[in-house]
Amino acid sequence: MPEFNPFFSDLRDRIEARDTVVSVGLDADLDRIPEHLLERDLPRWAFNRRIIDATHEYAACYKPNVAFYEDADGWRSLRETVAYAHGKDVPILLDAKRADIGNTARKYAELLEYADAITVNPYMGRDSLSPFLSRREKGVFVLCRTSNPGGADLQDLELESGEPLYRRVAALADLWNDAGNVGLVVGATTPDELEELRGEVPDLPFLVPGVGAQGGDAEAAVEFGLAHGVGLVNSSRGIIFADVEGSDGFATAAGRAAKRLRDRLNRHR
Template sequence: MTFLDKLDAAWAASGSLLTVGLDPDLSRLPAELRGRPDAVLEFCREIVDATAAYACAFKPQIAYFAAEGAEEQLEAICRHIREKHPGIPIVLDAKRGDIGPTAAQYAREAFERYRADAVTVNPYMGYDSVAPYLDWRDRAVFVLCRTSNPGGSDLQFLTLEGEPLYLRVARLTTQVWRERADALDGQLGLVVGATFPDELAKVRATVGAGVPILVPGVGAQGGSVPLTVQAGLDTRGTGLLINSSRAILYAPGEDWRAAAAAAARDTRDAINAARIGAPA
């Protein structure tokens, strides 16, 4: 099964384009978990179980685990997702960006240690920073294209031969690099922030259908769900992994598990409502 096969199945089974981000901040964990050596694992495991019915993917952000020396807990969380929710892909948000043997080791980390289905990669060093990941034919790489932070414009809006750099990255990734690697459908995707829906629409128009786009920036960062869906949906009515992390993980409520589930359900429903009104 290719990554796109698994993602297509997850979109269909869940009826959702929502990706739940796992960014466990120790200072924001429920009081009952604070001070426990397995706090990160327990929190994320409960969040996963509470939100799985509303998600098409989970996206653990590796920095939140590595900073606490909790990589083994991340391994356990990924294992829990595979065992209890095997149809839901894991996108490891690592934003690696090296080349050669070093990039090959980062690929092993993502795909062998954590057994993620996909990983985020920084393309600043060109094709060489992406190629080692493509040796895993059943996995995928999401290349940073138009990021959700305002400072991304410092580089991503630079013009090359009349074309902004982020669109050059989109074309290189999905056309030139895909052909060079003989990549499978959906093996190369893009990261485009919900905070820039106009740019998201231009990226979708450039790459067409069949290219999955990971979209951070809704929820705590303020990206618009309706504008994101209108801009990024492909002709199949899918094509997006719309991520929300903090707005779900730390949703207010006495029962944090129920609050996370409700926030995930509401986000999924808002996405689906926008899908109904989106142009075909």
Template sequence: MSFFDDLAARIEATDSVVSVGLDPDPSRLPDFLDSELPRWAFNRRVIDATHEHAACYKPNAAFYEDADGWRALQETVAYAHGKGVPVLLDAKRGDIGNTARQYARLLDDDGLGVDAITVNPFMGRDTLEPYLSREEKGVVVLCRTSNSGGADFQNLEVGNGKRLYEYVAQRCEEWNEHGNVGLVVGATTPDELEAVRDLVDLPFLVPGVGAQGGDAEAAVEYGLADRDGTDVGLVNSSRGIIFAGEGADTESAYFGAVGQSAKRLKQRLNQYR
């Protein structure tokens, strides 16, 4: 069973393609968290509030790269798994040789034990091989990102009428020998999201629908790929969900708003499924 097989089962069980980004920015954490690991305490409450609506959790490694943060991330991954929810680590790794092999250990049980990871293809196929070879793990490759500067390089023409992001998509489909490859394609550029879907049948992780204001309908129409009769893909929201309770007077009100935000996004996306 690959990550995307497990994800298909999770999508069916929850009737949801929502990925909840667990990005606990310390400057935005509520004051009522009383814990030596406030990021973990925050994530646990977010998971409790959203797991019924989450197909996946996507922590971004940038918010955990210190000693306490790493402990918080380990606890978060274990707790999400305890709720039956897969975890995709947004790490955007991409390096050569022994360095790549060490990064890929994040997928192993003696590393973090996450189910999938985002990677950067800029340095070529050999840098992704340590991830691709783990057949049961998901490898989600940056293709057309949701940030405005993504066009600086990703939209460059590379020949045969193709832009770089289109070429990346086609190469990734060639690399999908084990059925464990997906693509990051943002909802902030719906025409390009459609262009990538016209080229490949890989599952997409579609960021940008929440705080970045991306196109939810396009995210569903072009972001999901058929996998044995189930539409598989993820539409991510991070800040739009986890900080939905800002301004609330109580802890219950705060995380009640978080849960409602995840539910609303699920319902909004399901209108188009």
């Protein structure tokens, strides 16, 4: 196996020092953030700053989903958020699920100028991910088995060789891991698949979404999601919108939810 690259080594250090594998998903949906923040210049940044203040001691990383920032103010909010998280010494995994041909993928890879890691979509194959993979110091999480109902539509298709497509994707991602910079996205809603995949690619850290708002099995996420102690279990809405009332207490509620998830996951580590 290749050694972990700087992103994964730093993540390992942080996981050990802070004793947490929680990824906090910063899906700052303008339709859901508290009303009193909407008058701010950059409401999503105001929201994220308060969430980061309340949760950073329980966070192994922050995972903003780029979908929630795709407009002019959104990009500014995202940049401020990244800088603030870095100020608290927490890495940023951009959930972008990108892939594209040659010069276009190079453009998308610029997202890694300011983030520490990114999620990518494997459907277009290796060269569509090369501009990400060639950032050898960053982390690249390849979508493998996703936790949504339609995840099965393509990912579970049986190949001529007898294996489902997602297992082949895991094997390909392992091949693409020259630099020790590759991980997989594997949903927690399918614990058997988590176990099976862990056997197939013992050295790739998993990002396990689907714990929290989507349900999912925390025990399996921790037992099989970590490779040599490194991996991430994400919750987005379950943390940042823990206080559905949206009162002044939303940040406190987020902090409590992040701590609760950390403790729940640590019971299985």
